[in-house]
Amino acid sequence: xxxxxxxxxxxxxxxxxxxxxxxxxxxxxxxxxxxxxxxxxxxxxxxxxxxxxxxxxxxxxxxxxxxxxxxxxxxxxxxxxxxxxxxxxxxxxxxxxxxxxxxxxxxxxxxxxx
Amino acid sequence: xxxxxxxxxxxxxxxxxxxxxxxxxxxxxxxxxxxxxxxxxxxxxxxxxxxxxxxxxxxxxxxxxxxxxxxxxxxxxxxxxxxxxxxxxxxxxxxxxxxxxxxxxxxxxxxxxx
Numbered sequence: 715x716x717x718x719x720x721x722x723x724x725x726x727x728x729x730x731x732x733x734x735x736x737x738x739x740x741x742x743x744x745x746x747x748x749x750x751x752x753x754x755x756x757x758x759x760x761x762x763x764x765x766x767x768x769x770x771x772x773x774x775x776x777x778x779x780x781x782x783x784x785x786x787x788x789x790x791x792x793x794x795x796x797x798x799x800x801x802x803x804x805x806x807x808x809x810x811x812x813x814x815x816x817x818x819x820x821x822x823x824x825x826x827x828x
Numbered sequence: 829x830x831x832x833x834x835x836x837x838x839x840x841x842x843x844x845x846x847x848x849x850x851x852x853x854x855x856x857x858x859x860x861x862x863x864x865x866x867x868x869x870x871x872x873x874x875x876x877x878x879x880x881x882x883x884x885x886x887x888x889x890x891x892x893x894x895x896x897x898x899x900x901x902x903x904x905x906x907x908x909x910x911x912x913x914x915x916x917x918x919x920x921x922x923x924x925x926x927x928x929x930x931x932x933x934x935x936x937x938x939x940x941x942x
Contacts (some may be wrong), residue, residue, distance in 0.1 A: 718870075746928045748930075750933070755935075756935055757832070757919060757933040757934050757935040757936050758871070758919065758921075758933040759933070760930055760932070763930060765928050804870050804871070806870075808928065809873075811884075812883070812884075813876045813883060813884040813926070814926060814927050814928060815861060815873040815876055815884065815887070816861075816863075816871070816873065816931060817873070818870030818871050818872070819870050820868070820869055820870050821868075821869070821870050
């Protein structure tokens with residue numbers, strides 16, 4: 715069964731610093747991969763998704779992620795953090811079955827310090 | 829256009845009571861998913877509809893949980909004899925066809941069972 719591991723439940727960066735949120739998946743078959751962001755008391759908003767096209771995926775708000783099959787990773791980065799980036803970030807993978815339901819990681823809470 | 833909407837936004841009930849949670853998907857989306865998000869966790873899949881039929885209900889925790897989508901649009905998640913452990917945020921998502929198509933999430937219903 716598919717699983718997703720997000721290393722670091724809490725990440726704190728300074729405003730203007732690089733953001734790196736880690737995600738590893740378990741799969742022998744390249745899956746579809748997603749990053750979602752969740753602001754307090756709101757639903758999940760799609761940041762970006764990988765569907766076997768380009769390995770470097772650009773998303774909204776300056777975020778991007780690189781699919782590395784050899785490392786089974788899909789880490790999320792942003793060159794310069796803004797205060798408005800403070801939120802919880804979830805990596806997700808499709809389960810590979812007919813449903814393609816999403817399997818989520820446990821999330822990483824990003825804090826941005828002034 | 830309008831996104832996925834869910835009602836109520838908050839629901840407080842007593843142990844043993846029956847609750848219904850409603851989801852209005854994006855117009856024209858044939859695929860609809862329910863997820864449950866417990867505190868500090870990522871969302872977990874409950875059930876998937878393609879049109880009117882439940883194509884995958886493997887995530888429903890037990891027979892107290894049931895969901896319907898009688899006309900292929902609005903869906904209702906029903907929980908009988910609620911337990912304190914049912915307290916969570918219930919998220920609904922829809923996509924145009926299912927499969928690898930992006931799932932768009934609603935704001936969720938926060939259920940508290942006292």
